[in-house]
Amino acid sequence: MAKRLTNNTVAEVLEQRSSLEGRTAETQAASRRLPFAHPTLRSVMAYVYMLECRDGSFYVGLTRHDWLETGVGEHQNDTFDGYTAARRPVQLIWAQHYDRIVDAIAMERRLKGWSRAKKKALVRGDFDALPGLSRRPG
Numbered sequence: 001m002a003k004r005l006t007n008n009t010v011a012e013v014l015e016q017r018s019s020l021e022g023r024t025a026e027t028q029a030a031s032r033r034l035p036f037a038h039p040t041l042r043s044v045m046a047y048v049y050m051l052e053c054r055d056g057s058f059y060v061g062l063t064r065h066d067w068l069e070t071g072v073g074e075h076q077n078d079t080f081d082g083y084t085a086a087r088r089p090v091q092l093i094w095a096q097h098y099d100r101i102v103d104a105i106a107m108e109r110r111l112k113g114w115s116r117a118k119k120k121a122l123v124r125g126d127f128d129a130l131p132g133l134s135r136r137p138g
Helices: 010-019 025-033 039-043 068-076 101-112 116-124 127-134
Strands: 046-052 058-063 091-098
Touching: 046 068, 046 101, 046 116, 058 068, 058 101, 058 116, 068 091, 091 101, 091 116, 116 127
Parallel strands: none
Antiparallel strands: 046 058, 046 091
């Protein structure tokens, strides 16, 4: 089972990297539905991460770099012209390691569909609140 990281610094996330292993049944099932199944792509490790931007908004991303620091650093520098470019500085608030890129892609897609309230519950580790935040009102 993949473990959630809630450290605010890249160094703390990297220290815990060695303790991460496995993946959830849900991400295994999602990865089988992805359009590519090349064994090399499946074996590449990755991180899914969430950044909090200067304006308080969240950015969910994925990096295939061996070090999460590289992926987050690209958002702090002028490497990307995307969403975070006008919202610097950014702070890492959550990250999760995956041994297989397909599992990371599945989780990134899932998180991007979540409400702000559900993302905040994940970041603070309030897993009991997640099912209630998944239900649509009505």
